[in-house]
Amino acid sequence: MSRILVVGGAGYIGSICVEELLNAGHEVGVFDNLTEGHRKAVDTRARFFQGDLADPSVIKLALQEYAPDAVMHFAANALVGESMEKPEKYFDNNVCNGLNLLNAMHETGVKRLVFSSTCATFGIPDRVPIDETLVQNPINPYGESKLIFEKILRGYGEIHVLKFVALRYFNAAGASGQFGEDHRIETHLIPNVLKVALGQKQAAEIYGTDYPTPDGTCIRDYIHILDLARAHMLALEAPQSGFYNLGTGGGTSVREIIDVCREVSGRDIPVIERPRRAGDPPRLIAGSDKVRKELGWEPRHQDIRRIIESAWAWHVKHPNGYGD
Ligand code: UDP
Numbered sequence: 450m451s452r453i454l455v456v457g458g459a460g461y462i463g464s465i466c467v468e469e470l471l472n473a474g475h476e477v478g479v480f481d482n483l484t485e486g487h488r489k490a491v492d493t494r495a496r497f498f499q500g501d502l503a504d505p506s507v508i509k510l511a512l513q514e515y516a517p518d519a520v521m522h523f524a525a526n527a528l529v530g531e532s533m534e535k536p537e538k539y540f541d542n543n544v545c546n547g548l549n550l551l552n553a554m555h556e557t558g559v560k561r562l563v564f565s566s567t568c569a570t571f572g573i574p575d576r577v578p579i580d581e582t583l584v585q586n587p588i589n590p591y592g593e594s595k596l597i598f599e600k601i602l603r604g605y606g607e608i609h610v611l612k613f614v615a616l617r618y619f620n621a622a623g624a625s626g627q628f629g630e631d632h633r634i635e636t637h638l639i640p641n642v643l644k645v646a647l648g649q650k651q652a653a654e655i656y657g658t659d660y661p662t663p664d665g666t667c668i669r670d671y672i673h674i675l676d677l678a679r680a681h682m683l684a685l686e687a688p689q690s691g692f693y694n695l696g697t698g699g700g701t702s703v704r705e706i707i708d709v710c711r712e713v714s715g716r717d718i719p720v721i722e723r724p725r726r727a728g729d730p731p732r733l734i735a736g737s738d739k740v741r742k743e744l745g746w747e748p749r750h751q752d753i754r755r756i757i758e759s760a761w762a763w764h765v766k767h768p769n770g771y772g773d
Pocket of ligand 1: 620636638639641642653654655656726729
């Protein structure tokens with residue numbers, strides 16, 4: 450058992466990782482400023498520190514007081530579209546505030562980190578599946594900000610002897626029984642389509658139908674949030690630092706997602722076709738050999754239908770999300 454501080458543990462991915470860490474017997478603290486996250490998404494078994502990484506003294510104090518064996522860092526902005534309009538927000542939060550965390554860890558002697566990176570660091574890949582040997586060439590400030598942080602990690606790893614694992618997520622989706630996806634401004638495909646099924650939105654929107662894919666819509670590798678959380682448990686035990694692409698290796702188009710949402714919900718889901726959204730690569734599929742071989746990770750909930758069923762069950766139970 451270890452003591453883990455989860456920074457950004459009140460958000461979608463962080464909250465479910467917290468739940469899984471606790472289920473696995475770890476002691477967990479959550480540090481979150483609650484701008485994106487929700488107090489109700491913090492597992493009641495965890496100790497909560499409300500604070501903002503923008504203030505270096507606050508995170509340093511939390512690390513001194515909690516004295517964790519490792520930190521998981523989820524606190525970031527993660528919307529491609531928004532990053533194309535407000536790049537400064539992405540560099541400030543994802544780079545500068547992340548650096549405050551790393552410096553506070555260095556000053557307090559915390560030597561282990563699991564970091565949420567992204568497939569957006571690759572940009573438009575020359576080939577799929579995207580494995581770790583591909584050149585990283587982001588096409589939006591979000592991907593750029595995460596790539597800068599990956600480079601910072603290399604430096605801190607070598608010089609400050611920080612042991613880190615950076616997991617480059619593909620598309621996180623689905624829910625655990627207790628926690629799910631609730632963004633104050635929802636831009637993600639699956640929750641938006643399910644809002645239509647719930648009668649909260651008139652029609653699902655498809656951003657771009659002229660991509661070079663079989664049905665003209667973008668293809669993504671959707672990974673069940675519980676599979677994603679398990680990769681974090683394995684990352685904690687990793688013998689050495691590394692970067693891992695984390696997806697299932699399967700791809701689903703926007704139209705296919707909408708069809709599965711129709712089947713799972715049994716509801717009518719009208720569709721509006723829109724122009725492309727800026728910054729979206731046509732096809733992102735993970736090459737996951739490295740994470741499978743080196744961390745022993747395997748997806749257990751790969752079926753997109755199962756993933757959407759878990760999301761639907763959560764949204765039906767929480768039609769207004771966390772209600773804040
Ligand atoms: N998308 C869409 N309609 C929506 C939301 C998203 O067509 O209402 C598309 C988006 O352009 C992308 C894919 O669905 O090709 C997945 O988008 P999402 O925002 O869920 O995740 P991202 O891949 O941007 O991290």
